[in-house]
Amino acid sequence: MGYRGVKAVHVGKYLEIELADGDKAAYQKQIDEACHKLLSNPVIEDYHFTIE
């Protein structure tokens, strides 16, 4: 298709989680655990998340 300069293509999942007001540090810990245990499989997937 003529797209130049592409070295690699990665495909993944994008999840949006809505949180109630609360302690950001506690959410950080909780979501990291959820990513590790359920939302991704660390054997085959990497994950990263940001809390806004």
Next chain:
Amino acid sequence: MNFAVLQFPGTNRESDAVHILQNVLGHSARLVWHKEASLGNVDGVIVPGGFSYGDYLRTGAVARFSPIMQDVKRFADAGGHVLGICNGFQILCEAGLLPGALVRNKSLQFRCEHVFLKTATTNSPFTSKIAKGQLMRVPIAHGEGCYFATDATLKELQAKDQILWQYSDAKGALTEAANPNGSLMNIAGVLNEKRNVAGLMPHPENASEPLLGSADGRAIFESLVHSLANKANFQT
């Protein structure tokens, strides 16, 4: 022997597993619904194939949180024998009871066909009655059967003799053409380190009677029954 065959929403072929254990081999087997908290008094557990919880998120990812899987973990940790078939294999990997993971077939297609399996070790409760060098012709039916594990895990699997079956051609050669899904090292089934939990992508329960075109898969269930009856001990 007394077997539990698990049933999740979306499970299939569970009746085939019950049929083999009950009608073909003459043992007792009952279906256990995912919401049950206890397996009851059983000698072995079969986690059958299908699309548990619609395969949402990842294959097997949701099933492992079900009430019954907590008791399967307890049972396995206590040394109980568990065999996962197809989606059952995926569930056991997600539950951390087996090493590695199953990802989308390399072809990106759902594959439904017969394959040949070469038994890599008979030093397990699931393969002890399989004649050395004997190939098994069994069907596969999956879209996510490509076995993946890190290099370190693969080395450990080899060192500890945990690879149970590999896809081969009709002559027993582990070729790329005979690999239906792109699995690393043609791996079709593996064992845990304690040698009491196993999983495989093919369906031996659909190849355990001559009427179905192959009775080769029966040797897996016979091995399991024999090992349980004799309280056989397998170590590496």
